[in-house]
Structure formats: C-alpha cells, structure tokens
Amino acid sequence: MRAFRVAYDGRPFYGFQRQPDVPTVEDTLLSACRKLDLCETDEIPEGYAASGRTDAGVSALAQTVAFECPEWCTPRALNSELPGTVRVWASADVPDDFHARHDPERREYTYDLYAPTDSVDDERARDALSALCGEHDFHNLTPDDRLTVRTLDGDITRDGDFLLIRVESRGFCREFVRRLVSLVHAVATGSAPMSKVDTVLGPEPIEGRAGVGPAPPTPLVLSAVDYPGIEFERDDQAAEVAVEVFGERALEDRIRWRVGGRIRDEIQGFD
Structure with a gap:
C-alpha cells in the first residue's frame, strides 16, 4: 500500500469527491490510475481511500490518497497522466491496514x-x-x-x-x-x-x-494531514514541476488582478 500527497488548484473543480457529469479532483486522479492500468475501467484501485472531501473551489496542499500499487507507481508516474492543476509531489509506503480517511491524527x-x-x-x-x-x-x-x-x-x-x-x-x-x-x-x-x-x-x-x-x-x-508514524518522502522532480506549475498560475492571477484594477480605475476616473 502506498500513500500520496496531492496538491491541486480547486477552482476548475466541483470539489474533490466524484460526481456525475462535472469535473472533480477525485475523478481526475482515478482517470489517471485507469490510464496507467492500476485499475479497470469504472473501478477504483484496491484499497483506495482519500483523507477528505474538499468543497467546490477549495484547494489543497496535502490531500492524501492511498491504494495498492506496484513499485513503479511514483508521483512522477501519476503526474504523467494528470493536468497541471493536480500535482502529486510526495509518497510513503504504508501498512496494509492504513486508511487515508480514518487514520489522520x-x-x-x-x-x-x-x-x-x-x-x-x-x-x-x-x-x-x-x-x-x-x-x-x-x-x-x-x-x-x-x-x-x-x-x-x-x-x-x-x-x-x-x-x-x-x-x-x-x-x-x-x-x-x-x-x-x-x-x-x-x-x-x-x-x-x-x-x-x-x-x-x-x-x-x-x-x-x-x-x-x-x-x-x-x-x-x-494545508496538512498528519498520520502517526508515517513519513512522506518528497519526490524532488515532481515537486519542482509542481512549484513551476503553481508559480505560473500565481503569476497569471497577479496579471489578471492588475488588469482588473486598471479597468476599475479607468471606469472610476471617467468623466
């Protein structure tokens, strides 16, 4: 069993939990698992659980999912099938009875x-x-x-x-x-x-x-989910890409903020 730390920008999603007909973070993660043949179509990986269910628009640094997977299933492997808005950046091998939702302290x-x-x-x-x-x-x-x-x-x-x-x-x-x-x-x-x-x-x-x-x-x-006795290992390459991706999104937001402020000021100053 392996647990993964997942960061995501929640704005494009209708929350974390799977829902019919709308994009969610969990659907995105499970779709990546199926593309990597970690589970069959319309199924979930064995032992799968997540640490929580964030609402629509809410983001995460430390959402945690865990499931049975082979050794090659690393954060980088999962990220190869994920959009930039969802990045896996750390992992930990956990006991077979580990439960991502029930075990956080x-x-x-x-x-x-x-x-x-x-x-x-x-x-x-x-x-x-x-x-x-x-x-x-x-x-x-x-x-x-x-x-x-x-x-x-x-x-x-x-x-x-x-x-x-x-x-x-x-x-x-x-x-x-x-x-x-x-x-x-x-x-x-x-x-x-x-x-x-x-x-x-x-x-x-x-x-x-x-x-x-x-x-x-x-x-x-x-921002944090802590489990007793579990130490997550940062995947340096995956983390560096995540830093770059979220940095680009932060810059885009600053640019939108600046443009919006200019439009506001021009309208306020118009006579």
Whole structure:
C-alpha cells in the first residue's frame, strides 16, 4: 500500500469527491490510475481511500490518497497522466491496514481572508477564534446533523492586507471552516457582537438570516494531514514541476488582478 500527497488548484473543480457529469479532483486522479492500468475501467484501485472531501473551489496542499500499487507507481508516474492543476509531489509506503480517511491524527486548513487593517479589528478576530477553540458542538456552523462535536485549535496572523486564519482538528464537518471564517470576519468588522460566538455555540439551532453562511471557497486550502508514524518522502522532480506549475498560475492571477484594477480605475476616473 502506498500513500500520496496531492496538491491541486480547486477552482476548475466541483470539489474533490466524484460526481456525475462535472469535473472533480477525485475523478481526475482515478482517470489517471485507469490510464496507467492500476485499475479497470469504472473501478477504483484496491484499497483506495482519500483523507477528505474538499468543497467546490477549495484547494489543497496535502490531500492524501492511498491504494495498492506496484513499485513503479511514483508521483512522477501519476503526474504523467494528470493536468497541471493536480500535482502529486510526495509518497510513503504504508501498512496494509492504513486508511487515508480514518487514520489522520490532525488535519489543518488555512484561509487567506482579505481584511485590510482599516476594515477589521485584528484583536477582535483573534478573540472570536479563541472562543471557538476547544471542544464544542458546532452544529450551527455546518449543514451536518451528526458528529458535530469537534475539538478545534487555531491562530490568526497578519500578512499585509490579509489575515491568515489557521485551524486544526482531527476532523472537520462540512463547510465548517468557511462558516467559522464568516463568523470571525463579522465579529472583526463589528457587524456582529462578540456575543454572537456564544449564541452560535449554544444548544439552540440558528436558522435563516440569523445564521452564519459560508465564506467564499477560493481562499481555503487543506494545508496538512498528519498520520502517526508515517513519513512522506518528497519526490524532488515532481515537486519542482509542481512549484513551476503553481508559480505560473500565481503569476497569471497577479496579471489578471492588475488588469482588473486598471479597468476599475479607468471606469472610476471617467468623466
């Protein structure tokens, strides 16, 4: 059994999990496995499992998939049949009973929240996140109706016009991080009082406009998945190509941002 670290730009995909008729990361990975004859058409490799299911638009650095495969199946081999938006960059040999979804001892997400200093109070943001850390029933921050009690840790750091929100737990409910970010942002901007955190963590369900909706998915990244006793080995060649590919995509985004800003400024200055 071998486990692989997978990085991907989630924007072109309708999430990680397989779905009919729309592109997903998992479909892309399994298609590569079939092209490499690791499994039959419409099947999955023996022992296949993934560490989590990211939502549409969410990216990953450390998504982890594991399955039975021959020695020649390396990150580079998988990348030969993958698009540039999905890159396998590390691997580890794991025990036969390893399960990518059930075995993690820690998962970490990071969210780059655009929050210029003149629009938010950083300390209020940190206080809100601190109140959310620890063991709570987060039923008001997820559409899930079971397994909503989780133990959370996290922190917030300032990086220019952005607040980098990092949260970790053994497991996460659906949409939880994005809803948490919405709540922290509301408190930080003053559009919600600090007491809103206590209300959200309370036993009563919050519905309608009083509830907390999810923040946009694009700034969210699955940044770490840790397994006890498992050490991943970086495939230098595969990693170098991934660095190049994601660097090119980052440059394209900067160019689009610059062009968009110029169009905005010209329209604002037109008279």
